[in-house]
Amino acid sequence: MAFRRGYEAFLRTVRAGFRGAHGARCARPQILGANAAAAAVLTCQYSNQRTISSCEASAAGGSSSIIRFRVDSDRPGLLSEATEVLKKQQINIRDARISTEEASPRATHVYIVEDRGGGGLSDQRLAEVRAALQQLASGSCEAEPWPLFSSEEVSKHQTPESGIWVSYKDGVYDITSFVQNHPGGKDKIMLAAGKAIDPFWRIYQQHTGRGNALELLETMRIGDLSDPPKESSGACSCPYDSDPERHPGLIFHNNKPCNAELPSELMMDSWLTPNPVWFIRHHHPVPVVDPEEFRLCIE
Numbered sequence: 001m002a003f004r005r006g007y008e009a010f011l012r013t014v015r016a017g018f019r020g021a022h023g024a025r026c027a028r029p030q031i032l033g034a035n036a037a038a039a040a041v042l043t044c045q046y047s048n049q050r051t052i053s054s055c056e057a058s059a060a061g062g063s064s065s066i067i068r069f070r071v072d073s074d075r076p077g078l079l080s081e082a083t084e085v086l087k088k089q090q091i092n093i094r095d096a097r098i099s100t101e102e103a104s105p106r107a108t109h110v111y112i113v114e115d116r117g118g119g120g121l122s123d124q125r126l127a128e129v130r131a132a133l134q135q136l137a138s139g140s141c142e143a144e145p146w147p148l149f150s151s152e153e154v155s156k157h158q159t160p161e162s163g164i165w166v167s168y169k170d171g172v173y174d175i176t177s178f179v180q181n182h183p184g185g186k187d188k189i190m191l192a193a194g195k196a197i198d199p200f201w202r203i204y205q206q207h208t209g210r211g212n213a214l215e216l217l218e219t220m221r222i223g224d225l226s227d228p229p230k231e232s233s234g235a236c237s238c239p240y241d242s243d244p245e246r247h248p249g250l251i252f253h254n255n256k257p258c259n260a261e262l263p264s265e266l267m268m269d270s271w272l273t274p275n276p277v278w279f280i281r282h283h284h285p286v287p288v289v290d291p292e293e294f295r296l297c298i299e
């Protein structure tokens with residue numbers, strides 16, 4: 001499948017907000033993680049005089065849903081008609097893509113969407129979307145689940161052969177073809193292969209603070225994480241709870257207490273080893289001290 005040449009231009013239009021046949025705008029799309037709840041997919045096959053197509057609408061149940069609109073014969077105007085349909089359903093489009101097959105008129109329009117009040121679409125709303133898209137053509141529909149993966153499953157994908165997967169919040173992403181093109185280098189991104197990238201991105205905040213890393217990531221989504229990391233409640237239930245967050249790229253030999261060393265991939269980043277990547281050798285929890293109160297007496 002090759003991305004259509006006009007895709008980038010189209011995406012810019014989508015991100016700026018759609019202006020469809022009736023000139024109205026829909027909300028500016030944002031890229032967010034989808035929810036881990038089980039999802040339903042509605043699939044419909046239909047045809048009319050202009051095109052033969054199929055449509056899948058997957059509900060993530062939480063923060064986003066995915067709609068795949070497959071057409072056997074793409075035609076000018078179909079995209080704006082479909083987006084108008086979604087807009088009339090008061091569905092926010094966070095991301096949109098079109099992929100085509102080489103030497104074929106077939107195309108797949110993919111929309112990552114959220115419901116008007118935020119979140120993924122309920123089964124009822126999916127049915128409404130299906131019915132609305134059927135205004136473009138008529139046909140039959142099927143339901144199937146949206147892929148749900150556990151962290152353990154993600155951890156089995158760390159090589160080009162098995163596919164390189166990562167998770168972020170409650171989403172699962174196949175980054176195999178992106179790894180070579182990562183602006184921060186292949187070595188760095190491979191530190192997170194098969195793992196959650198959340199702790200890495202807490203360190204390398206340029207991914208979330210600016211630029212298009214989140215949007216890029218969303219284009220590689222393949223499913224939802226069934227066991228996403230829990231937000232810390234801040235409650236102190238163990239002596240190690242207040243230990244600082246360590247650089248996730250370190251090689252951990254022990255967590256409580258923390259013993260870790262610097263991997264070679266990070267060694268040459270700086271001649272002066274930055275504090276966060278110094279080797280760590282603890283025997284106890286890190287003491288909690290108030291810098292204002294703390295006094296060191298040397299006798």
Ligand code: HEM
Nearest residue numbers: 175183184188189191192197200204206211212213216217
């Ligand atoms: C898996 C999905 C990832 C995506 C889609 C991604 C995407 C990007 C993008 C778009 C940039 C350029 C940012 C900018 O300058 O605006 C970037 C830079 C960078 N990334 Fe990633 N990244 C990913 C994972 C990681 C991981 C896991 C690490 C760390 C282990 C990492 C480390 C870096 C570093 C060090 C830079 C260079 C920052 C700089 O030179 O300013 N990235 N990444």
